[in-house]
Amino acid sequence: MFKAWMITRTDAEGYRCTLSDLDESQLPAGDVTVQVEWSTVNYKDGLALTGRSPVVRQFPMVPGIDLAGTVTASRHPRWREGDRVVLNGWGVGETWWGGLAQKACVQGDWLVALPPGLTTRQAMAIGTAGYTAMLCVQTLQRHWAEAGVAPGSGEVLVTGAGGGVGSVAVALLAALGHTVVASTGRPQEADYLKALGAAEVIERQALAAPGKPLQKERWIGVVDAVGSHTLANACASTRYGGAVTACGLAQGMDLPATVAPFILRGVTLYGIDSVMAPMSRREVAWAQLDALLDRHRLEQMTREVPMAEVAALGSQILAGQVRGRVVVNVNA
Numbered sequence: 001m002f003k004a005w006m007i008t009r010t011d012a013e014g015y016r017c018t019l020s021d022l023d024e025s026q027l028p029a030g031d032v033t034v035q036v037e038w039s040t041v042n043y044k045d046g047l048a049l050t051g052r053s054p055v056v057r058q059f060p061m062v063p064g065i066d067l068a069g070t071v072t073a074s075r076h077p078r079w080r081e082g083d084r085v086v087l088n089g090w091g092v093g094e095t096w097w098g099g100l101a102q103k104a105c106v107q108g109d110w111l112v113a114l115p116p117g118l119t120t121r122q123a124m125a126i127g128t129a130g131y132t133a134m135l136c137v138q139t140l141q142r143h144w145a146e147a148g149v150a151p152g153s154g155e156v157l158v159t160g161a162g163g164g165v166g167s168v169a170v171a172l173l174a175a176l177g178h179t180v181v182a183s184t185g186r187p188q189e190a191d192y193l194k195a196l197g198a199a200e201v202i203e204r205q206a207l208a209a210p211g212k213p214l215q216k217e218r219w220i221g222v223v224d225a226v227g228s229h230t231l232a233n234a235c236a237s238t239r240y241g242g243a244v245t246a247c248g249l250a251q252g253m254d255l256p257a258t259v260a261p262f263i264l265r266g267v268t269l270y271g272i273d274s275v276m277a278p279m280s281r282r283e284v285a286w287a288q289l290d291a292l293l294d295r296h297r298l299e300q301m302t303r304e305v306p307m308a309e310v311a312a313l314g315s316q317i318l319a320g321q322v323r324g325r326v327v328v329n330v331n332a
């Protein structure tokens with residue numbers, strides 16, 4: 001038997017999320033079984049745990065889009081018992097039983113080897129949020145390399161900076177030598193964001209309301225976890241030839257923008273998806289996270305919780321009340 005969060009939906013009881021005892025024989029028929037050591041709670045897990053959006057598409061479902069642990073059995077040629085692995089996305093926690101459990105049975109093709117310099121706990125402190133931040137930063141790096149933009153030659157904006165994607169993006173961009181401007185709705189977290197490497201902290205409100213199609217040119221690049229007017233304003237204030245990476249929708253899924261920044265300033269808007277990103281891109285992202293992310297800063301942005309607290313965190317993360325990252329000790 002093992003412990004797992006379990007989401008059920010029935011006519012009689014509606015949408016329910018309970019901490020349950022499951023038998024290993026109930027696990028889905030993947031080709032690798034993993035003893036999960038750490039998991040986490042991302043924004044999408046919040047949607048699944050609360051049922052706020054239809055993220056979970058099969059019932060019953062074990063939520064958790066991330067896990068890190070040790071392989072205990074494998075029929076996959078790449079993995080052997082004892083291998084340490086990380087899993088992000090691929091529909092896990094949505095259409096396939098996920099990581100908020102002590103055991104998981106998944107497809108070996110979805111697994112990334114734990115980078116040599118990271119523990120399973122650190123990998124989950126990074127989680128999908130941090131790995132997505134890395135995908136955004138790598139996209140900006142490719143754009144800047146082509147455009148001949150050097151670190152320090154302008155400011156980079158990170159929105160939703162107090163959240164998971166935002167906190168890791170701030171730390172990564174600062175580690176690369178960029179001047180990072182962190183936008184947050186929580187000005188009380190200014191010291192936290194500066195400790196992660198932000199040069200300046202601005203109020204979310206400055207970007208959240210409808211703005212002009214073209215604004216003062218400021219950013220050489222943007223990591224946006226927020227969407228809606230914030231993303232439109234970020235594009236409108238990006239410098240000539242700059243780039244914006246859009247990965248989130250914490251403010252909204254809409255994009256009330258004009259084409260002006262794209263056709264008059266040559267701004268590029270990149271969409272970032274972590275869930276179905278090809279394995280080659282994931283491996284490069286995890287290797288760079290291992291090489292670049294300051295472990296002290298990672299620990300500063302991370303809070304540890306036992307399994308019992310997971311359901312409450314689902315609502316808190318959707319309310320924008322979770323700072324940085326959360327790791328879940330699935331054995332506590």
Ligand code: NDP
Binds near residue numbers: 043204
């Ligand atoms: P978090 O909740 O940790 O971070 C989101 C942050 O956005 C909050 O902390 C808050 O930061 C800010 N925010 C919240 N509500 C609003 C609002 N109404 N208006 C403006 N800002 C707001 O979530 P994650 O970091 O886990 O995820 C961030 C976003 O990225 C989510 O939308 C998520 O779905 C998406 N995502 C997408 C991925 C992909 O593959 N494309 C992968 C991972 C995440 P502050 O208080 O500092 O303003």
